[in-house]
Amino acid sequence: SQVSDVSGVGVDHELISAVPSWNPTFVSRNFTDEEVSYCRKQPDPAASFAARWAGKEAVFKSLGVASKGAAASMKDIEIVAQPTGAPTVVLHGDAKAAADAKGIKSVHLSLSHSETAAVAFAQASSS
Amino acid sequence: SQVSDVSGVGVDHELISAVPSWNPTFVSRNFTDEEVSYCRKQPDPAASFAARWAGKEAVFKSLGVASKGAAASMKDIEIVAQPTGAPTVVLHGDAKAAADAKGIKSVHLSLSHSETAAVAFAQASSS
Amino acid sequence: SQVSDVSGVGVDHELISAVPSWNPTFVSRNFTDEEVSYCRKQPDPAASFAARWAGKEAVFKSLGVASKGAAASMKDIEIVAQPTGAPTVVLHGDAKAAADAKGIKSVHLSLSHSETAAVAFAQASSS
Numbered sequence: 001s002q003v004s005d006v007s008g009v010g011v012d013h014e015l016i017s018a019v020p021s022w023n024p025t026f027v028s029r030n031f032t033d034e035e036v037s038y039c040r041k042q043p044d045p046a047a048s049f050a051a052r053w054a055g056k057e058a059v060f061k062s063l064g065v066a067s068k069g070a071a072a073s074m075k076d077i078e079i080v081a082q083p084t085g086a087p088t089v090v091l092h093g094d095a096k097a098a099a100d101a102k103g104i105k106s107v108h109l110s111l112s113h114s115e116t117a118a119v120a121f122a123q124a125s126s127s
Numbered sequence: 128s129q130v131s132d133v134s135g136v137g138v139d140h141e142l143i144s145a146v147p148s149w150n151p152t153f154v155s156r157n158f159t160d161e162e163v164s165y166c167r168k169q170p171d172p173a174a175s176f177a178a179r180w181a182g183k184e185a186v187f188k189s190l191g192v193a194s195k196g197a198a199a200s201m202k203d204i205e206i207v208a209q210p211t212g213a214p215t216v217v218l219h220g221d222a223k224a225a226a227d228a229k230g231i232k233s234v235h236l237s238l239s240h241s242e243t244a245a246v247a248f249a250q251a252s253s254s
Numbered sequence: 255s256q257v258s259d260v261s262g263v264g265v266d267h268e269l270i271s272a273v274p275s276w277n278p279t280f281v282s283r284n285f286t287d288e289e290v291s292y293c294r295k296q297p298d299p300a301a302s303f304a305a306r307w308a309g310k311e312a313v314f315k316s317l318g319v320a321s322k323g324a325a326a327s328m329k330d331i332e333i334v335a336q337p338t339g340a341p342t343v344v345l346h347g348d349a350k351a352a353a354d355a356k357g358i359k360s361v362h363l364s365l366s367h368s369e370t371a372a373v374a375f376a377q378a379s380s381s
Contacts, residue, residue, distance in 0.1 A: 013367065062364070086188070108136045109136070110138040110188050112184075114244065117371070212320075237316070239265050239311075241267050241268055242269060245267070246265055246267040247265065248375055249263075250263050
């Protein structure tokens, strides 16, 4: 039977103005080409980048691993938009290795933003 | 035994000023009579309407179904206040049908607001 | 097998300016000595106190018990920082008794703050 073992939760809150999506170095270090393309197509790209950035931070917290510092890339935590618009989490590289080592099989994620701020919530499950 | 299968999570964040609770059409299309009555009795009705609106959006996201657009009614997602003040989710109509089709048995919800913004978190479970 | 029964969720959102961390009575009534010491060592103590205050409120909501009013102490809900920085919840006194009575074994918590606001999310599990 399908059972869920919640391994960890993560929340993140960002002012849209505090996420430097105007900075190409920040964007290319932290977002995949697909994420960049998706955010640029949205009605408010800065808000979409901020929401996805908050999402990456929330997923990172839900994995319960030690941070490598503010300069670490967040590209290994990819957020893919489903046809319904719902975000799906795909882990690569070090993030995938950390999740595997903890027995984390999936991460649920939800994103939201107002005109000024973005909020993300993530939940890691071992099933 | 009682196990929880988390089917989906939803978060929503709204500026209180962006939720048009002063608009009778918006209110009557999206809130049940009991919800309207509850919000109007609270110390800050605009904040209460915004929190419940964020709650409906968060529950909707947790169900993982495609949106029918911004004009769709949210009345099918009803939020009932428990005697402790805790919000309980009651689904009707299309929202209930969507939840049934996905095997979702219950949705946990929590609401919060500050002076300026409301945040809601929802979690759908198949047990 | 390890399964998770989500008993309740809690979210809280606070403007940092609305949490009176400059008030010694508020601080000593609601925070343990370890929490005070931790918050005072952070780069932005007011933001850290606000995040921990939001965390206590979110944990309280996740327990699903009736509030004793705004004046009740929140010291029984202690938030301990792990070496990774992740917050862990330790319940004492009445909060522990309430959790035990409901079969709640653990509470997952995540905290976040921007320059202006703090958000916390808590999830109570009976496993």
